[in-house]
Amino acid sequence: MVLVDEAVLKALVPGESGLRATRQAAIMAGMAAPVASTLAGHSIDTPLRVAHFLAQVAHESDGFCTTEEYSDGRAYEGRRDLGNVQPGDGPRYKGRGLIQLTGRMNYASVGEALGLDLVGDPLSVNDPVTYLLVACQFWTRLKINAHCDADDLYAVTRLVNGGLNGLESRLAYLTRAKTLIAPLAASAIPASNWPVLYRGTTGEAVAQLQQDLAAHGYPVARDGSFGPGTETALRHFQSLHGLAPDGIAGPVLWEALA
Template sequence: MTNPFNVAALQTRLKLTLDGVAGPKTFTAIFAKFGASATIAPKLGASAAINFPKFDISDTALRLVHFIGQTAHESGNYRYMQELGGPAYFARYDGRKDLENTRPGDGAAYHGRGIVQLTGRANYRAYGLALGLDLEGDPDQVADPAIGLLVACHFWKSHGLNELADADNIEKITRKINGGDNGLADRKNQTLRAKALIL
């Protein structure tokens, strides 16, 4: 499928060799441009090359723009693959029935991981079942950049964010991701950066 955005122009902005293919090198360069380290960026880029088309995220320029803008905010510009804090901080998730954190230590075991901060036993179970992975049994998998991006892609499509991105509706996307307007100013700034690079 041909990408509906100008890949050659994007590659020029990223100072890449022009091949017109939105593949691992192009996506790696995007993540690096937004702050991912030399270790994290290639893992995100390789996963994106497989999963962006699979979840229809690279079907339109605006989908890619909004995905990058939102996940850059959620992950501290791709520097953090899991929520910052320790056991005492994560204890705030203990006993959360909405997350099915009903066992002692669930808060720490199922704290936020990945580039959309998957949180709670119920979510690890549900996303694991959807993706064919035992995320409930081994939640640390989500901190791996490749798996974290896969989880984010599934979250994005299953919550109808492709369509909201096509409508350029950053407020509704933000509310779907975090339930409110938390970090909206930075999300807008990151999205504007993505627009300048991709559109």
Template sequence: MLTVTSDTLRAIAPRFSGDKAARQDEILTRINDELATTLERYAINTALRIAHFLAQTAHESAGFRTTEEFASGDAYEGRSDLGNTEPGDGMRYKGRGLIQLTGRANYRAFGEAVGIALEDEPERAAEPALSLVIACEYWRRRDINAHADRDDIIAATWAVNGGLNGLDDRRACLAKAKAELARHLFAPATALPVLRQGTRGPVVARLQHGLREAGITVGLDGDFGPGTKAAVITFQNQAGLVADGIVGAASWARLARNEPANA
């Protein structure tokens, strides 16, 4: 899996000052230790899936500076569709989390899913590490990985937001996320391994990025399957190399000509 830390999130998020910067730093610091393992547990583990998840959560959390909506929650009072049937439920079950959980019924359902009685302790949903888990659980329930695999920000945004609010900012965050992940994927390496069908991991994602930069259509999942092998053969034929579908030194060298300038 790609290495994702709070520094990755900082590279995507806007810069703040004063109290806003302090709150952002607190949230990112407290998320850091759980970030990689939580993403892996929810299969948010390819470059596209991670990029889309980070882009959506960056927007939803106002640049990772809040895990609780700014409004009071009074607008949700009496919303039976959210399970808010008791006086004060609107404010008690206001939006919390990196992707905001709203309403008594949702607090109950997600609490059961993550093994914490959120209906009884709704404020806990704003805890940074738990807010990450809640966002991942929401992501899984809506099968947003499928939209990310297609690089479909419209569908991903609709699944998260129920509309297309903030689409321009989500696009900007996605571009930053992709650039930051690509920077790690294309970091200089003293030696790149020979790759063939059956190989998996970040180095395969690097290969797939390189093929895309060369204009070859290929998935970006870190899995050297038949589709990636076909893409490699296409590239090798175009480059005048031995078209055996195996990526060795000659193929890496030709791909390097198409990599980002900071590689």
């Protein structure tokens, strides 16, 4: 389990001011306790899967500033494709959650899957435990983890968004999330005589890792800085040798390189 906490959430998104800062702080504080266990419970449990999930929900929630779309929902009134067949369904079942749940039909189907009465209590989707469950249920239903494992931002974004809206923002969040999550994942590796290296680390040990990867045919610059290129080469090597492609150089990886 990748132990995402409030400090990671705060470091992921830009700070706000005024009312936005108040709302942002409340959302991150509410997410902090349940986020790690909820993600793990839905197999969003590797550095890549967690990074992609956090990047997408950070963008979709406007940097953790809202769990409810800013419009009033009247545009959804009468939308039979969303199951909005009763007067007031548009505003009542407007987009809510980290990945916005929209329309009576979707509230009903997701609620049924989770064993929650989201139709009777649509505002409950704004509760941290509930909106994490809703987002994870969406994630697993669309089998997004497989695209996270391939580190395919385009495929993940299309499934979340239906297109590629906000791709630049999602990429920026993803890059930041990978850097924040790498040391969390590395900290779970038992101590040994081998150095544990990950995205963002620097020094002679990183240069040695790069040299070893180059010896295996990877065109990695030997600059002592563990960046995206080194991480990509390392993941490929790990996959090729039957190791978990977590992008972290630990004892098992060093032995495989040797």
